[in-house]
Amino acid sequence: MRFSDQFETRFAEMITHYPTKRPVLVPTLLYAQDEAGYLSDEVIEEIAERLELTALDVRNVISYYSMLSTKPRGKYNVQVCTNIACMLRGGEELLEHCEKKLGIAHKGTTPDGQFSLEEVECIGACSWAPAVQVNYDFHENLTTEKMDRVLEGYAKKGAA
Amino acid sequence: MADLVSHPDEVRVVSRRFGMGATNLDRYLELDGYKAVQKALGMGTDGIVNEVKNSGLRGRGGAGFSTGMKWSFVPKQASKPKYVLCNGDESEPGTCKDRLIFEHDPHAVIEGVVIAGLAVGSHTGYIYVRGEYRYLLDIMQKAIADAYVRGFLGKNIFGSGYDFDVYWHGGAGAYEVGEESALMESLEGKRGIPRIRPPFPAVVGLWGGPTVINNAETLASVPHIILGGAEWYASLGPPKNGGTRLFCLSGHLKRPGVYELPMGYNLRKMIFEVGGGIPDGRALKAVVPGGSSTPVLKSDEIDIAMDFDSVAKSGSMLGSGGVVVLDETTCMVKFALRTMKFYQHESCGWCIPCREGTDWLKKTLIRFHAGGGVNKDIDNMYYLSENMLGRTFCPLGDAAAMPTMAFIKKFRKEFEDHLDGKPCPFEKAGVVESVLA
Known part of the structure; x- marks a missing residue:
């Protein structure tokens, strides 16, 4: 899974804003969705790994927020x-x-x-x-x- | 970009830089920007807290709690870092004011966050912006970066020896996250489920550290109080209801818009003079005075002062400043149904009275509005709402129950007019129910 340079720069900066890694999860999911179109299994695995979470932890969060989607949508x-x-x-x-x-x-x-x-x-x-x-x-x-x-x-x- | 409006009765404090290009840092500095934080650096923690207490500033998010008092609850000594959290998750239906603050005056929010930090001895602030407001998050990111470049944020701010960091944070769509304990959960990267209290966030908040949480409009008001003085700010409104408020006028009005008016401004005048009255010669039926969770007022109940205490006395709440105006063509059952559909959608499901109550009320209202209601439903809906009150971790349950009770109590006749298979007397022929209903 490859994200844009802008995504990576932002991610690297965001992760320094908090005492733990997990707080970047919600904004990162939205930025990832902007690039990938939706939160595919691959995207979920990738973000879970980066933040030392399980894919289930990530899915649990995704299902709470109305803007996050695990299904493809229109452009x-x-x-x-x-x-x-x-x-x-x-x-x-x-x-x-x-x-x-x-x-x-x-x-x-x-x-x-x-x-x-x-x-x-x-x-x-x-x-x-x-x-x-x-x-x-x-x-x-x-x-x-x-x-x-x-x-x-x-x-x-x-x-x- | 949302359109700006104006009216001669406005008193511009929070909105005084709207439309003046203050997102640009140099322009902001020309307009007295970052003067308040420099003044606050010399006031001491108690000095700032007392100034804000004396100004009569009360939380603009909806609860109306004294801001200075809230700050004073933060312990002076703490074993964990203290935080300031700006609540910009604006999602209460009827409310669109924080959006304008972020769009036109982002540095005022940053300045407010820093001053709150100085007041409680914190060195870190977060500004949470709802996910739908992506363009505002971009504006905020740039404003924060610009402030760092000048040394207004980071190490040794303004050469004072005090370090203060401010970070932006984006949401991803959730009304409930506007509730302060759910907001902290969301910022920590979790589902926005409310926390039990006590302990209150002022003692145990983000990552267990003492945390001050204020609405964006509240924090944007703080620099003006520090510069103009508590006495001046308090004098703008009635006793214990200091200052001005951004009122978001919406619904059946000729001139809807966000207007900054003194606290205590008459509601009738707000509707008929500031908002231009009702279009097409129609009559007023009702007003939701402070966002969708506040109990509705009938057309003969609007001669009231729009401040926290006066609206509370009239049986409703000033809430988040969202004034929604309904003309005589509005079906109150339909309006109650749309309100409940929202709360059912937004309930996180953590507390059973809210999860089951909103769902049951929504289903009943759909059936009822479609003509399948029986007389007993009316009392049942009221009774069920009554039993949701005060029985949930966060106020979402109350927010769903309170307006429902008011709709039934004040417009019972309209509910009765839907009984016995009768079609909705207000429904236009051919208009179908929206897909979610």
Whole structure:
């Protein structure tokens, strides 16, 4: 398993921040997932070994955090918030629109592997609702028309 | 990048550098940056703690506990290292204020962490940022690195002989980690399951050492208190409720946004003047005053001062500053259901009353909202919620139970209108339930 140089530099620095090794686990898993797409058996074994943990310890942590995934997802993970503030301003309609547009449901991935869809809990964009995160990018004050443009933008980027 | 708003009634303390380019360290220094920490270096531990105590600053994460008091619980002598932990796991639905602080004024958070460290005799601080806020974690990483280069962090800060390190830390998606003992578990690289208390974190915290845990807005307020003085800060709000607050206005409003208003600002004015009132000529139905876990207020209960004590007196909580406004078209059963769906999703499963209670309440509310409710469900949901209160390690159980009880108590008629197979009177034709429900 090889990660990028940036990953390795960050990992080497992070491990000096704490009195023990284990505290780097959660952020490291997320950075590893960013590079590998998901937390495969290979990634889990590698991180467990580095931190002197068992693979089971690592899986136990992964299953707690909603952003960590042991299954492959689309290149662009569309996360639609439907929590209270977004719901009041059309978050559920937006989710439904994305389902139709992408032809997939919650936790689904398009056959070409470009998009996956997720209904998520509050992402901290309540005053700019309804809001969506595509990977880490926020898209706010959305309407279905704006959402179409957002998705088209990623589709183009993915095809390039 | 989230849009900024403004209103003439705002008193800008924590937000005074928003939109001014203060992520740049030179710009931050021009705007009085890192002056407070240099002043604090000459104040002594008791001097800092007393200043913050006298300012009336109370925890902005939701509990509203006196910050100075919290700091004073840390023992002066300890066999293990002491830590400062900044809670930036902002996840309470309705709350989006720490996001703006990290985005526009990251050095104020760092400065607050260092001052808290000086106050309790700690030499290490961690700034925990929720995983979804990746761009903010990047901003924070750069801010910390810049501060190290200038000698504001690390060995012998500002030539004082005092060493202080600050590190960033990212989460990976978990509401419960915003609870302080779960936050420590998460930082230690574990599942975010709450710890039993006592011992409290001030005595036994990270790796067993005394630990001060404060919300990002609380810590970002501290430099302003040190520079402006306790008396000035306290005078901005009513007695025992010092300062200002970032109120996150959301829901059915013409001008939603994050506004910094003095503590004690009238809720009606906040909704109708600051937030611009309700769009499309519709009437107000209810307000959730401090994030999803705070009991709802009816439209005739909003002539209150938005400070910790006044909102508590009205039977709710000031919470995390998330003011969610609901107009007359909102179905309260649906709203209660969406709230419970969240808590059920976020419950870690450690305590049975929370794990089973949230699941049972969610299932009942789904059935109920779909028209399959029976009269007895209403009292059962209330009774079950009542029995979750105070019976869990962390307040997530309370956070799920309290709003549910208020929805039932204050909007019982709407629950009754869903009975006997009747369709939801608010549901628009053709709108289907969301996939998770």
